[in-house]
Amino acid sequence: MEKNITPxxxxxxxxxxxxxxxxxxxxxxxxxxxxxxVITVTVLVYLVGYILIHGVPYxxxxxxxxxxxxxxxxxxxxxxxxxxxxxxxLLFSVPFGIGAAIYLVEYAKKGNKLVELVRITAETxxxxxxxxxxxxxxxxxxxxxxxxxxxxxxxxxxxIMVLPxxxxxxxxxxxxxxxxxxxxxxxxxxxxxxxxFKIVLPTxxxxxxxGIILAIGRIVGxxxxxxxxxxxxxxxxxxxDSGRTLAIHMYSLSREGLHTNEAYATAVVLxxxxxxxxxxxxxxxxxxxxxxx
Amino acid sequence: xxxxxxxxIVMKYVFLFTAIxxxxxxxxxxxxxxxxxxxxxKEIGFANFLGGTKWKPGNGLYGIFPMILGSIYxxxxxxxxxxxxxxxxxxxxxxxxxxxLHKVLKPIVDLLAGIPSIVYGFxxxxxxxxxVREHFKGxxxxxxxxxxxxxxxxxxxxxxxxxxxxxxxxxxxxxxxLALGATHERSVFTVVVPxxxxxxxxxxxxxxxxxxxxxxxxxxxVGNQARxxxxxxxxxxxxxxxxxxxxxxxxxxxxxxxxxxxVVLFVFILIINISFSILKxxxxx
Numbered sequence: 001m002e003k004n005i006t007p008x009x010x011x012x013x014x015x016x017x018x019x020x021x022x023x024x025x026x027x028x029x030x031x032x033x034x035x036x037x038v039i040t041v042t043v044l045v046y047l048v049g050y051i052l053i054h055g056v057p058y059x060x061x062x063x064x065x066x067x068x069x070x071x072x073x074x075x076x077x078x079x080x081x082x083x084x085x086x087x088x089x090l091l092f093s094v095p096f097g098i099g100a101a102i103y104l105v106e107y108a109k110k111g112n113k114l115v116e117l118v119r120i121t122a123e124t125x126x127x128x129x130x131x132x133x134x135x136x137x138x139x140x141x142x143x144x145x146x147x148x149x150x151x152x153x154x155x156x157x158x159x160i161m162v163l164p165x166x167x168x169x170x171x172x173x174x175x176x177x178x179x180x181x182x183x184x185x186x187x188x189x190x191x192x193x194x195x196x197f198k199i200v201l202p203t204x205x206x207x208x209x210x211g212i213i214l215a216i217g218r219i220v221g222x223x224x225x226x227x228x229x230x231x232x233x234x235x236x237x238x239x240x241d242s243g244r245t246l247a248i249h250m251y252s253l254s255r256e257g258l259h260t261n262e263a264y265a266t267a268v269v270l271x272x273x274x275x276x277x278x279x280x281x282x283x284x285x286x287x288x289x290x291x292x293x
Numbered sequence: 294x295x296x297x298x299x300x301x302i303v304m305k306y307v308f309l310f311t312a313i314x315x316x317x318x319x320x321x322x323x324x325x326x327x328x329x330x331x332x333x334x335k336e337i338g339f340a341n342f343l344g345g346t347k348w349k350p351g352n353g354l355y356g357i358f359p360m361i362l363g364s365i366y367x368x369x370x371x372x373x374x375x376x377x378x379x380x381x382x383x384x385x386x387x388x389x390x391x392x393x394l395h396k397v398l399k400p401i402v403d404l405l406a407g408i409p410s411i412v413y414g415f416x417x418x419x420x421x422x423x424x425v426r427e428h429f430k431g432x433x434x435x436x437x438x439x440x441x442x443x444x445x446x447x448x449x450x451x452x453x454x455x456x457x458x459x460x461x462x463x464x465x466x467x468x469x470x471l472a473l474g475a476t477h478e479r480s481v482f483t484v485v486v487p488x489x490x491x492x493x494x495x496x497x498x499x500x501x502x503x504x505x506x507x508x509x510x511x512x513x514x515v516g517n518q519a520r521x522x523x524x525x526x527x528x529x530x531x532x533x534x535x536x537x538x539x540x541x542x543x544x545x546x547x548x549x550x551x552x553x554x555x556v557v558l559f560v561f562i563l564i565i566n567i568s569f570s571i572l573k574x575x576x577x578x
Contacts, residue, residue, distance in 0.1 A: 019476060023476050023478075023479070025478075025479070026476040026477070026478035026479055027478075029478040029479075029482055030389075030478055032381055033381050033382075033384055033385045033389055033478075034385065034389075035381075036377070036378045036379075036381035036382040036385060037381075037382055037385045037386075037390070037398070039378055039382075040378065040382050040398075040401070040402070040405070040448060040452075041398070041401060043405075043445055043448075044401050044404060044405050047408070047413075047416050048404075050416065050420060051412065051415075051416065054419075095311070096311045096314050097311075098311075099307065099308050099310075099311030099312070100308070100311045100312040100314065100315065102308050102311075103308035103309055103311065103312040104312060106308075107305060107308060107309070108312075114312075114313075117316055118312050118313070118315055118316060120570070121315045121316045121318070121319040122315045123566065123570055124319050124563070124566055125315055125318060125319060127499075127502050127562060127565065127566040127569065128322070128506075128559070128562060129502075129505070129506020129507070129508065129533065129558070129562060130506070130508065131506065131508040131533045131536055131537060131555070131558070132322070132326070132506070132555055132558065132559050132562070133322075134536075134537075135326065135536065135540075135552060135555045136321070136322045136325055136326060138540075139325045139326070139329055139552070140321060140325050144325070160318045160322075163314070163315060163318070164315065167315070191297060191301055192301055193300060193301050193304050217407050220409070221407070221408070221409025221410065221411070221412075222409070223409070223410065223411045223508075223509045224410075224508040224509050224533075224537060227537065227540075227541075228540055228541075247409050247411045250411050250412070250415065251411050251414075251509060254411075254414075254415050254418060254513065260419070263415060267412050267415055270409055270411075270412055271408065271412065274404065274407045274408055274409065275404070277407065278400060278403050278404055278407050281403075282400060282403070
C-alpha cells in the first residue's frame with residue numbers, strides 16, 4: 001500500500017469534497033456563506049455598473065457650464081456649493097473634533113465621569129439619523145438663530161453630524177502614539193502643550209486625515225439634513241445664501257422627473273467622488289499599517 | 294515662564310470646552326425637538342396622535358399610527374433581507390475567504406457603505422420599482438421595494454460590525470473545535486459565531502437604527518401613502534418620509550405635528566442606541 005503524507009492542515013480539494021460527502025450540513029453552510037458573498041458583490045457591481053453605463057454618455061460639457069437654468073440643468077453651481085459646504089463644515093467640526101480627542105486622550109484621567117458622558121453623547125450623535133439633524137438645524141440655526149436657509153446653517157448642522165466621526169478617529173490615532181514619544185519630549189523639558197503640538201499631533205496626522213476624509217464623504221452624500229437647512233436654490237451660493245449641494249441637486253432632478261438623464265450624470269459624479277474618497281482613505285490606512293509594522 | 298504656565302492652563306480649558314461640545318449638542322437637540330414637538334402632541338392628544346389612523350392635516354386629523362406601522366414594516370422587511378446575507382457575508386469575510394480575496398471584498402463593502410443614500414434611492418426608483426411592478430403586484434412603489442432597497446443599504450453596517458466581532462473571538466476556540474473533529478464550517482458556526490453573538494447582535498441593532506432613520510432612499514421607492522397598509526405590495530409612508538414630504542409647506546399645528554413625528558422617531562432611535570451600547574459593553578466583558 002502506498003502511503004502519501006500530506007500535512008493535516010492542507011487538505012486538497014478532493015479530500016475536502018470527500019469530507020463534505022460525510023458532512024452534508026457543512027457543505028450547505030459553505031454554499032450559503034459563498035452565496036451571500038456572491039450576492040453582495042453582484043449587488044454592488046450591478047448598481048455601480050448600471051449608473052455608470054446610463055450616466056457617462058450624458059456627462060456633456062454643457063452640464064458643467066457656470067450658470068444653471070431650467071433648459072440646461074448645469075451641475076457646476078452645485079459642485080461649487082458642495083466644495084463650500086465641505087470647507088465650512090470642516091472649519092467647524094475639525095478644530096472641535098481634534099480638541100475634544102486631545103482632551104479625552106491627553107488630559108482626562110481614567111474613570112472620569114465627564115469623559116464617560118462625552119463618550120456616551122458622541123455615541124448618541126453617531127446614531128441619530130440625518131433627518132433629525134435636519135429638523136434640529138431648521139429649528140435651531142435657521143429659526144432660532146435667524147440664519148435663514150443658508151449654507152452656514154447647513155454647514156453647522158453637518159458639522160455636528162460629522163463631529164463624532166472626527167473625534168473617534170482622532171482619538172484612536174492619538175492612542176496609537178507610543179507613550180515613549182511623550183516621555184521623551186517631557187524628558188527634554190518640553191511642556192505638555194508643546195509635546196502635544198510638536199510631537200503627538202504630527203505623529204497622529206495620517207489617522208486624523210482618514211477621519212476627515214470619512215467626514216467629507218458623509219458631507220458630500222448628505223441630503224436629508226440639508227433640504228430644510230441649506231435649501232435647494234440652484235445657484236452658486238455665498239455663506240449666508242441658500243444653495244444646493246450635488247446630492248440635493250440630484251434629489252431635485254429625480255424628483256421633478258424631467259431631467260432623468262442629468263440625474264444619472266449627477267449620480268456618476270457622486271459615485272466618482274465616493275470612489276476617490278474611499279481610495280484615498282484606504283491608501284492612508286495602508287500607509288498607517290506599513291508605518292506601525 | 295509664567296506666560297507658558299498660563300498658556301498651559303488656558304489651553305487645557307480650551308480642550309475641555311471642545312470636549313463638552315458633543316454634550317451640548319445632544320442637550321440642544323433634545324431640548325429643541327421636545328420643546329417644539331411635545332406641545333403639539335398635547336394639543337392633538339397623545340392617544341389621538343400616536344394611535345390615530347388618519348393623517349389629514351387639512352381636516353385637523355394628525356394620527357401617525359400608519360407611519361409608525363410603515364416604519365416598522367419597512368424596517369422589518371429590510372432585516373429579513375439584510376440580516377441573513379449580512380451575517381453570512383461577515384462570516385465569509387472573517388473565516389472563509391483567503392487574504393487575497395479579502396483585500397478585494399473589504400473595499401467593496403466600504404464602497405457600499407459610502408454610496409450616498411440619494412444614489413441608492415435613484416437606483417431603487419429606476420431599477421427596483423419597475424422590477425417589482427412587472428414581476429409582482431401593484432405599481433412598484435411598495436413596502437417590498439423599500440424593504441429590498443433598505444436590506445441592501447444596511448448590509449455594510451451589519452457586515453463590518455459583525456466581522457470585527459467574529460474576528461475578535463480567540464483562535465483557540467476554533468482550534469479546539471477542530472481538534473474535537475468538527476469540520477471547518479461546524480467549528481465556525483457552532484463555536485466561533487456563538488462566542489461573538491453579542492457583537493453580531495449589536496450589528497443587527499445598528500442595522501435597525503440605519504433602516505429606521507433612512508429617509509431619502511425610502512421616500513423615492515415607498516409610495517408615501519399615509520394609510521394602514523394591507524399588503525406588502527401597497528405603498529406606505531414612514532416616520533422619516535412624513536417629515537421631509539410635508540415640512541416644505543407646513544405651518545402652525547401641522548408643522549409642529551411634523552416635528553412631533555420627529556420626536557417619536559428620535560425616541561425610537563434613542564432606545565435602539567441605548568440597547569446597542571449595552572450590547573457592545575456586554576461584548577467587551
